Amino acid sequence: MAGEPMTEPLLAIHSLKTHFRTDDGMVRAVDGVDLTIERGEALGVVGESGCGKSVTALTVLKLIQMPPGRIVDGQILWQGRDLVSLDMGEMRKIRSKEIGIIFQEPMTSLNPVYTVGEQIAEVVRQHEPLTRREAMDKAVEMLRLVHIPTPERRVHDYPHQFSGGMRQRVMIAMALSCNPQLLIADEPTTALDVTIQAQILDLLEEMKERFGMAIMLITHDMGVIAESVQRVVVMYAGRVVEEASVDQLFDRPLHPYTQGLIRSIPRIDLAAEKKSRLEAIAGVVPSLLDPPAGCRFAERCAFATPECTNAMPELREIEPGHRVACIQY
Amino acid sequence: MPQPLLQVKDLVKNFGLKGGILGRTVSEVHAVDEVSFYLNVGETLGLVGESGSGKSTTGRCVLRLIEPTAGEIWFEGKNVTELSGKELAALRRDMQIIFQDPYASLNPRMTVGAIIGEALVIHNLAKNRRELHDRVVELLETVGLGADHMRRYPHEFSGGQRQRIGIARALAVSPKLIVCDEPVSALDVSIQAQVINLLEDLQEQFDLTYLFIAHDLSVVEHISTRVAVMYLGRIVEIASARDLYARPLHPYTEALLSAVPIPAPRAKRERIRLQGEVPNPIHPPTGCHFHTRCPIRQLPLCSTEKPELRKTAEGHSVACHLRG
Amino acid sequence: MAGSTPASLTVDPATGVPVAVKAKPKRVTPGREAWRRFRRHRLAVASAVILSVMILAVLFGPLVWRVQINEIDFSAMLEGPSLAHPLGTDDLGQDLLARMLYGGRISLAVGLTAMAVAVIVGTIVGAIAGVSRGSVDAGLMWLTDLFLSLPQVPLLLLIIYLFRDSLKEIAGPEVGMFILIVVVIGGFRWMPVARLVRAQFFSLREKEFVEAARALGASTPRQVIRHILPNALGPVIVAGTIDVAAAIITESTLSFLGLGFPPDIPTWGRILYDAKDYLDIAPHWAMFAGGAIFLAVLTINYIGDGLRDALDPRRVL
Numbered sequence: 001m002a003g004e005p006m007t008e009p010l011l012a013i014h015s016l017k018t019h020f021r022t023d024d025g026m027v028r029a030v031d032g033v034d035l036t037i038e039r040g041e042a043l044g045v046v047g048e049s050g051c052g053k054s055v056t057a058l059t060v061l062k063l064i065q066m067p068p069g070r071i072v073d074g075q076i077l078w079q080g081r082d083l084v085s086l087d088m089g090e091m092r093k094i095r096s097k098e099i100g101i102i103f104q105e106p107m108t109s110l111n112p113v114y115t116v117g118e119q120i121a122e123v124v125r126q127h128e129p130l131t132r133r134e135a136m137d138k139a140v141e142m143l144r145l146v147h148i149p150t151p152e153r154r155v156h157d158y159p160h161q162f163s164g165g166m167r168q169r170v171m172i173a174m175a176l177s178c179n180p181q182l183l184i185a186d187e188p189t190t191a192l193d194v195t196i197q198a199q200i201l202d203l204l205e206e207m208k209e210r211f212g213m214a215i216m217l218i219t220h221d222m223g224v225i226a227e228s229v230q231r232v233v234v235m236y237a238g239r240v241v242e243e244a245s246v247d248q249l250f251d252r253p254l255h256p257y258t259q260g261l262i263r264s265i266p267r268i269d270l271a272a273e274k275k276s277r278l279e280a281i282a283g284v285v286p287s288l289l290d291p292p293a294g295c296r297f298a299e300r301c302a303f304a305t306p307e308c309t310n311a312m313p314e315l316r317e318i319e320p321g322h323r324v325a326c327i328q329y
Numbered sequence: 330m331p332q333p334l335l336q337v338k339d340l341v342k343n344f345g346l347k348g349g350i351l352g353r354t355v356s357e358v359h360a361v362d363e364v365s366f367y368l369n370v371g372e373t374l375g376l377v378g379e380s381g382s383g384k385s386t387t388g389r390c391v392l393r394l395i396e397p398t399a400g401e402i403w404f405e406g407k408n409v410t411e412l413s414g415k416e417l418a419a420l421r422r423d424m425q426i427i428f429q430d431p432y433a434s435l436n437p438r439m440t441v442g443a444i445i446g447e448a449l450v451i452h453n454l455a456k457n458r459r460e461l462h463d464r465v466v467e468l469l470e471t472v473g474l475g476a477d478h479m480r481r482y483p484h485e486f487s488g489g490q491r492q493r494i495g496i497a498r499a500l501a502v503s504p505k506l507i508v509c510d511e512p513v514s515a516l517d518v519s520i521q522a523q524v525i526n527l528l529e530d531l532q533e534q535f536d537l538t539y540l541f542i543a544h545d546l547s548v549v550e551h552i553s554t555r556v557a558v559m560y561l562g563r564i565v566e567i568a569s570a571r572d573l574y575a576r577p578l579h580p581y582t583e584a585l586l587s588a589v590p591i592p593a594p595r596a597k598r599e600r601i602r603l604q605g606e607v608p609n610p611i612h613p614p615t616g617c618h619f620h621t622r623c624p625i626r627q628l629p630l631c632s633t634e635k636p637e638l639r640k641t642a643e644g645h646s647v648a649c650h651l652r653g
Numbered sequence: 654m655a656g657s658t659p660a661s662l663t664v665d666p667a668t669g670v671p672v673a674v675k676a677k678p679k680r681v682t683p684g685r686e687a688w689r690r691f692r693r694h695r696l697a698v699a700s701a702v703i704l705s706v707m708i709l710a711v712l713f714g715p716l717v718w719r720v721q722i723n724e725i726d727f728s729a730m731l732e733g734p735s736l737a738h739p740l741g742t743d744d745l746g747q748d749l750l751a752r753m754l755y756g757g758r759i760s761l762a763v764g765l766t767a768m769a770v771a772v773i774v775g776t777i778v779g780a781i782a783g784v785s786r787g788s789v790d791a792g793l794m795w796l797t798d799l800f801l802s803l804p805q806v807p808l809l810l811l812i813i814y815l816f817r818d819s820l821k822e823i824a825g826p827e828v829g830m831f832i833l834i835v836v837v838i839g840g841f842r843w844m845p846v847a848r849l850v851r852a853q854f855f856s857l858r859e860k861e862f863v864e865a866a867r868a869l870g871a872s873t874p875r876q877v878i879r880h881i882l883p884n885a886l887g888p889v890i891v892a893g894t895i896d897v898a899a900a901i902i903t904e905s906t907l908s909f910l911g912l913g914f915p916p917d918i919p920t921w922g923r924i925l926y927d928a929k930d931y932l933d934i935a936p937h938w939a940m941f942a943g944g945a946i947f948l949a950v951l952t953i954n955y956i957g958d959g960l961r962d963a964l965d966p967r968r969v970l
Contacts, residue, residue, distance in 0.1 A: 023689075048517035163606050193379035193544065195603045198588035202602065220518060223547075223590030246594045262592060264522035266551035268574055269591045269598075277529070278551065280522035284487045392868055421870030434861035438683055438883045447879070448869040482683060498865065 008080050009036040010182060010214050011060070016074035018052075018059045021067060027288045029055040031238035033074075034315060037182065042208060042215040044229035044246070046222065046261075050285055052238040053218045057184045061101055062091050079181075097127040100175030104187035106167035110159040116143075117155030120174045127178045142173035145210075146203060165196035169203065176207060183207075184216045189224065201228050222265055226250060231321075234258050237286055237296035240315060244322040254324040257281070257297045295326070303328060332406070333367035334538050335391065335506060340364045340400035342386050346611070358610050360386040362562035362618075363400070365638070368506070373532070373539040375553030375570065377546055377585070381607050382559040384542045388508040391540065392424050393417065404506070422452055425499035429511035431491035435483035441494055442479035445469065448501040468497040471534075472527060489520035496527065500535070508540045513548060525552060546589050550574055555644070558582050561610055561618040564638060568645040578647040581619050617650065625651055687963040697959020700952035707949060711757035720751040722919060731935040741937045743927065753941055756919040760901055761949065763834055763920070767900035770839025772893045775846025776882075782847070783854025784877060794851070797844045805841050809903075812837055813912050830914050834907065838900045846892055853885035860884075887964030894957035898950040905946050921946050 018030040030052040037043045045053045058064045060076055060083065076083040078094065086094070095101075103109050111119060120142055121135035130138065136155065143151035146169040159167060168188060175183055185204060189197035201224065208215055217229055225232055225246065232249045234242040234257065242255040253259045260281040283300040286292055292299060294309035301308065305327075313325045342361040345354035361383040368374050376384045389395040391402055393409060402409040404424065412420055428434035435444055446465045448454070455461035466476040472493040483491055492512060499507055509528065513521040529552065531537060543549045549556055550570050557567040558579065566579040577583045584601040591598070603622045608614055614621045620631040630650050639653040640646045647653050692698060726746035734741045740749035782793040813833060820829035857863060863880050871879070905922030907913040909929075914920050916927070921942050928939035 023693075048519060165606055193607070194546070195379065195584060195588045196606060197590075198600075198602060201590075221590060222518070222592040226592045226594040226596075227590045250592060250594050261518060264519050265592055266525070266547040267591070267593075268547045268550045268586065268589055269593060269596055278522040278525055280526055281519035282523075284489060284520070285517070389864075394864055394868055418870045421868060424868075426865065426868045428861040428865065430861055434865055436862040436866075436880050436884070439879070447866065447871070451870050451872075451875070484683075484686075495865070498869070502869065 007039075008077075010039045010041075010079060011037040011216075012075075012077040013056070013060070014075040014077070016056065016059060016076060017072040018055050018064060018069060019072050020069050022289075025289050028238050028291055029069075029288055030059060031288070031291065032312075033235070033238070033240055035233050035240060035243065037214050037216055039181070040208075040212050040214055041231060042217060042229040044225040044232040045216060045218045045235060046220065046225050046232060047235035048220055048285060050237075050288065051235040052288075053235050054186050056235075057101070057186050057216065057218055060184065061095055061099060062086075062088070063101070093127075096123055096175065096180060097178045098180055099182045099184060100178070100180040101184040101186065102168065102171045102175050102188050104190045106164070106171045107159060109171060110167065112159055115156050115158055116162070116170045116174075120155075120170075120177050123174055124177050138177060139173075142177045143170070145176070146170070146173045146207075148173070164192055165199060168192065168200050172200075172203060172207065176211065176213075179211060180213060182214045182216065184218070186218045187220070188217070190219070190221075197224075204228070222262060234261070237291055238288055239296060239312075239325065241297065241326070242324045243315065244324075248319070248322045252322075254318060254322070254329060255297075255326050256301045256303050256328075260300075334370045334405065335368040335540070336401075336403040337367070337387075337391065338365050338401040338403070340387065340390055340402065341398045342383070342390055342395060343398045356611050359562050359613055360610060361390065361397075362613070364559070364562070364564055366557055366564065366567060368538055368540060370505075370538055371532070371536055372554040373541050373552055375549035375556040376540060376542045376559060377544065377549045377556060378559035379544060379585075379607055381561065381610055383562040383610075384544075384559050385510055387559070388426070388510050388540055388542050392426055392508055393420070394426070418452075422502040423504055424506045424508070425502065425504040426508045426510060427492075427495050427499050427512045430515055431488045431495060432483075432515075434495050435491055437483055440480050440482060441469075441474075441486075444483070444494060445497045445501055448498065452502060454502065464501070468501055471500065471531070472497045487520075488516050489523060492516060492520075492524050493527065496524075496531070500531065503535070504537070506538045506540065508542065510542045511544065512541075514543060514545060521548070528552065546585060558585065561607060561613050563618055563648065565619065565649070566645075566647045567638070568647075572642075572645050576645075578641060578645070578652045579619075579649050580623050580625050580652070584624070617648075627651060691959045691963035694955075694959035694962055696955045697962075700955035700959070703948065704952040704956065707757065707945075707952075708761060711754050711761060714754035715751065715758075718750055718754060720748040722751045722755045723747060723917065724751075731931060731938070733935070733937050740941050741935070743924075743935075743938055744931060749924075749938065749941060752919040752924060753921070753945060756921050756924055756942075757945060759831070759914065759918070760904060760921040760946070763831065763838070763904045764897040764901040764949075764953075766831075766835045767838040767842065767903075768893050768896040770835055771842035771896050771900075772846055772889060774839065775843035776850050776889060778843065779847040779850025780854060780877060780882065783851040783858070783881075784873060790851075793847070797847050800841070801844045803841075806906075809837055809841065809907070810910070810912060813907065817912075826915055827918055830918075834904055834913065838903045842896050842899060846889060846896075849888055849892055850885055853888065854881055857881045857884055888961075890964060891957050891961045894953055894960060898953040898957075901946060901949055901953075921949075 013033055013035050016030055016033045020027040020029055033052065033056050047053045055064065059071060071084055110116065117136055117139045120139035121132065124130060124135045124138050140151045140155050143155055148154050148166060148169055162170060189200050192200060204215060205228065219225060229246055231245050233240050234255065236257050242258050249258065250262065253262055260279065263279040264281055266278060281300055286296055286299065292309065294311055295313050298304040298308040307327060313327050315323045315325045316329065317323045318329050340361055341363055343357040343359055346356045346358065347354060364387055366374065376387060378384045386395060390397040397410055409420060442465050445468050446461050449461055449464055455464055465479060469475060469478055474490065474493055486494065513524050516524060525548065532539060541549060541552055553570045555567065556570050556573045557564045558581065560581050566573065566582045573582065574586065577586055584603045587598060587601045601624060605622050608621060616632040616634050617636050620626045623631065636648045636650045636653060638646045638648040641653065724747060729738065729742050729746040731744055732738055732742045738748050738750065740753060742749055778793055778797065782790040816833055820833050823829060824832060858881065863876055866876050866880050904913060904920060905925060908920050908922030909926045911926060914923055924942035925939055928942060932939055
């Protein structure tokens with residue numbers, strides 16, 4: 001193995017299972033996920049709605065409602081320390097101090113009755129012994145860092161006075177205010193217009209360089225993945241189906257689901273070429289209530305054999321750094 | 330040259346904002362600002378733009394779901410803005426709409442059969458129950474669903490299936506023009522492709538004309554014959570899909586194209602990053618609406634004079650003082 | 654490959670793409686879904702059972718317990734519960750069980766009918782305001798606010814005082830009083846319903862499925878009846894149940910003030926009124942009447958809670 005890490009990874013998730021109890025039965029939202037993030041690395045987690053990518057991220061920070069949610073199995077090793085067994089008090093120390101998070105809809109994660117400055121200052125003061133004054137200065141500094149114009153003034157504004165893109169900048173400022181080693185970005189640009197999306201992705205890149213933190217970028221957009229991360233984990237129905245460097249993934253996608261996903265997107269960079277029909281993946285994502293035995297993609301897979309439904313395929317390394325969960329390989 | 334199916338001339342829509350004790354109109358949102366375009370039979374015109382560009386309002390004005398403030402909308406030789414009563418009802422059979430949100434666009438308390446059959450009942454298109462039933466089944470099958478789905482309720486379906494139901498509802502009256510308002514943006518990538526393919530097949534099968542509204546440039550490029558780019562209520566560029574993507578003229582179009590993330594990690598592209606955000610449509614910038622963010626602007630011209638949409642080549646028009 | 658295609662796939666004839674059909678074990682109509690949620694609210698279910706028993710009792714009880722309500726027996730005045738008189742007797746030796754059963758009919762009927770009046774008037778006013786916008790809306794809302802700001806109890810008393818006798822002459826003492834009380838209570842309780850319906854209309858009118866109906870050429874009445882109203886009714890039903898309870902209490906209050914039904918017609922409120930002077934020597938008299946009102950109002954409120962959960966529009970949409 002070429003990329004053998006010399007030290008332990010920043011975050012290592014092993015066979016994580018997060019299930020939700022509902023009236024209809026257990027929803028196996030995350031059902032055996034393995035992934036690692038190295039220090040300073042940008043990891044993309046890609047998949048469609050309901051694949052478990054967001055639940056995985058929320059589980060890392062224990063931000064899921066428990067109950068109905070429950071971590072049924074697995075380990076979340078944060079710099080070697082298992083987060084699964086930590087209580088809420090210890091978890092609070094890790095949140096934002098060590099792991100920051102930003103969400104798709106910044107409006108719902110900001111409190112409308114406090115100014116953004118007060119909200120950033122409060123996060124800072126939870127983790128650092130600063131006076132109110134110093135924390136407010138820190139808030140101004142953070143807003144300046146994320147390129148909000150006239151931060152001295154805007155720090156006294158309320159969330160509704162910011163546009164969607166600006167709010168996401170505020171969220172990033174807040175998440176980075178305690179200098180975390182990992183930033184989880186859960187669909188940070190999905191609600192934004194494309195030109196604003198580009199600005200935010202650039203900003204994330206810049207912040208990563210500046211602070212040397214790792215980023216876990218969760219998205220459904222293959223284009224965003226291709227442009228913003230080095231390594232990718234593809235999820236489907238609560239499982240990781242493929243893991244590769246971004247070049248490997250787009251040059252030689254191995255899992256039929258990844259192949260289908262890449263082929264089903266219209267490509268503007270190939271607009272000059274002859275237009276062809278999109279290759280859609282047939283069917284719909286299976287219900288996580290009673291997920292099919294064996295490979296969860298089998299019923300939509302063009303290459304499926306009767307064998308596929310027998311046992312759940314495990315992730316196996318096909319080439320250095322490229323792992324796939326499919327019995328073809 | 331044949332008469333276009335739809336011709337929109339100088340369409341304007343202002344939304345009044347009420348305020349004060351007396352509830353008088355205190356300010357206006359200039360949602361659509363003198364928009365003109367045409368649509369030929371069987372083609373697809375893509376309408377792209379970011380939020381606040383007025384693309385959805387334009388689509389709804391064409392259908393008279395929103396009353397336009399000014400301008401003309403000619404459909405098959407009739408001015409849509411002047412129709413009322415019976416004629417407007419007749420228009421509803423020729424023009425239909427498909428919505429973005431597959432959850433909000435279906436009445437949760439009606440069965441799928443009732444939802445699709447409603448148009449047939451309204452316009453008396455079925456002689457009896459038997460015929461109504463058969464037609465609904467036929468429509469369901471056309472969009473890839475089955476007769477057994479008729480008696481189910483919308484919440485029993487996935488997003489993609491709901492969107493198919495919405496399409497079947499639009500097809501029920503055998504329309505000529507369908508306004509597709511972001512029909513795939515709420516769907517997952519793999520389902521998006523299914524619905525896009527379905528729309529393309531239906532277009533061929535029924536000789537449909539689409540006004541395809543979307544913010545996703547890749548989807549628009551894929552499905553459209555021609556594309557109009559909107560910014561703050563105005564069309565800034567209109568061209569054939571291929572031309573627009575290969576030779577964009579307006580600096581906004583260029584920036585928009587370069588901002589679309591491409592699923593090819595090694596593709597080296599020139600990046601144009603726009604500064605700032607779309608200005609408030611209550612007080613749009615003077616002159617060219619884009620001049621506040623434009624990388625190539627030349628003051629004072631751009632900030633004082635509104636650029637007209639000018640033809641630069643066959644089928645390619647742009648509204649820019651510098652590139653026109 | 655072919656062998657692996659699950660049976661639940663049907664092939665899309667337009668695209669050739671197989672479309673998975675969700676194999677659902679049973680049909681889930683919105684009604685059944687609401688019932689499933691209602692059932693989870695245990696207090697509401699228990700309340701529904703208790704209230705049903707009370708309704709059945711007042712409906713069919715008098716057929717079984719065939720004691721006259723005005724059979725005076727001075728030998729058995731103010732007796733406590735016994736076999737001959739399970740709920741005891743009043744100051745005239747009249748059987749309380751018979752009077753309670755008979756009075757329950759009137760009290761519950763007043764509650765339900767007054768609620769119906771309030772809901773119907775409120776829905777009509779709210780719907781008209783919600784559809785019309787502009788000056789009609791403003792006018793109707795002005796009227797609603799006016800009614801809300803009136804001092805209700807004095808006005809209620811005044812109206813009853815003014816019209817009691819003329820209505821009694823026209824429709825007889827019992828029916829006349831019933832109509833008067835129902836109209837008066839309903840007439841003072843429609844405003845919250847009207848506001849609720851109007852607010853629902855405002856939000857539903859902008860929903861895409863209503864817009865779709867408009868695009869299909871549906872007339873305004875059709876949009877309202879088929880699309881807006883069915884989706885607006887959930888909260889109205891919840892508000893209506895609370896109104897039943899409020900109407901029962903108002904009727905009791907009126908009777909307690911001596912302005913309700915005449916003394917020879919027992920209602921729960923009237924019985925309570927008559928019992929108040931004998932609280933120290935015959936507490937059972939007041940307790941049964943008060944208990945019945947209490948139980949009816951409490952169960953109705955719990956049922957309202959359960960319906961609120963069951964009909965929450967956010968969970969259906």
